[in-house]
Amino acid sequence: MNLLRLLLLTAGFISSLLSTALAAPSTEITWYGQSAFRITTPSGKVLYMDPWINNPGNSKGKEILAAIKKADLVLVTHGHFDHVGDSTEIAKKTGAQLVASFDLGKAMVQYGGFPEKQFGFGTTGNFGGEVSLLDGEVKVAFVPALHSSSIEPPANSSYPRGLQYAGNPGGVVVSIKNGPTIYHTGDTDLFSDMALVKEYGKVDIMMVCIGDRFTMGPRRAAMAVKLVSPDLAIPMHFGALPILTGTAPEFVAEAKKASPATTIKVLQVNETFSWPQAKLTMQTK
Numbered sequence: 001m002n003l004l005r006l007l008l009l010t011a012g013f014i015s016s017l018l019s020t021a022l023a024a025p026s027t028e029i030t031w032y033g034q035s036a037f038r039i040t041t042p043s044g045k046v047l048y049m050d051p052w053i054n055n056p057g058n059s060k061g062k063e064i065l066a067a068i069k070k071a072d073l074v075l076v077t078h079g080h081f082d083h084v085g086d087s088t089e090i091a092k093k094t095g096a097q098l099v100a101s102f103d104l105g106k107a108m109v110q111y112g113g114f115p116e117k118q119f120g121f122g123t124t125g126n127f128g129g130e131v132s133l134l135d136g137e138v139k140v141a142f143v144p145a146l147h148s149s150s151i152e153p154p155a156n157s158s159y160p161r162g163l164q165y166a167g168n169p170g171g172v173v174v175s176i177k178n179g180p181t182i183y184h185t186g187d188t189d190l191f192s193d194m195a196l197v198k199e200y201g202k203v204d205i206m207m208v209c210i211g212d213r214f215t216m217g218p219r220r221a222a223m224a225v226k227l228v229s230p231d232l233a234i235p236m237h238f239g240a241l242p243i244l245t246g247t248a249p250e251f252v253a254e255a256k257k258a259s260p261a262t263t264i265k266v267l268q269v270n271e272t273f274s275w276p277q278a279k280l281t282m283q284t285k
């Protein structure tokens with residue numbers, strides 16, 4: 001009798017834990033191809049990261065971009081076209097503020113037509129710094145990346161021709177209130193200081209570039225996952241341009257060997273998933 005009671009109590013406890021977790025407001029994450037993501041926080045704030053939505057790997061990119069009505073922040077890691085992407089268009093129609101290093105933000109205003117009033121000291125920073133945004137809903141830490149950064153203004157514009165300085169390339173650690181801590185690597189090679197990203201907080205989700213040629217390929221990306229040891233790793237920066245030859249299956253195979261405790265989540269273009277539901281799924285595996 002006592003055993004039965006204990007079992008019933010335990011079952012009740014587990015089910016109440018699960019329903020609390022399931023009822024908790026979730027963070028929604030969508031991948032648009034290349035390094036472009038949308039994050040919707042539990043309180044409904046909308047962040048875009050490296051928003052090249054209308055990219056060649058996204059057959060619905062044009063319509064999705066046209067349909068965007070709300071954004072609070074646009075985060076950009078460096079000045080290359082596949083990361084600045086559609087930032088200006090999104091900012092113009094939503095009023096979103098730009099989160100970028102001082103030099104990159106200035107360059108985007110000066111050479112990319114980004115609305116000047118939507119970038120300032122409130123949302124900028126540089127490596128080692130952390131900025132609290134949206135009344136504390138989101139914290140963004142600026143972290144280094146091993147890459148390059150410049151902006152090339154359109155040839156048919158009144159801007160100067162050729163590559164323009166756009167600061168140092170970086171990545172970001174986005175900590176969401178009642179949500180996950182997300183490390184978006186930007187474009188980078190593997191470097192051992194990635195292990196220090198954890199100092200900003202346990203990384204729940206790592207968005208990691210795997211495409212090779214201009215960044216880490218699958219094997220080095222798997223080593224980066226090992227250094228950061230996130231719960232979940234999402235491959236990015238592959239598939240949109242034929243020159244990027246790294247593939248998700250190669251990355252999955254390498255990451256399973258290098259960081260067996262990490263779940264690898266390969267998103268389809270335009271797929272959305274919820275956190276913490278994704279975490280619960282992982283735990284029940």
Ligand SMILES: [Zn+2]
Nearest residue numbers: 080082083187
């Ligand atoms: Zn890139």
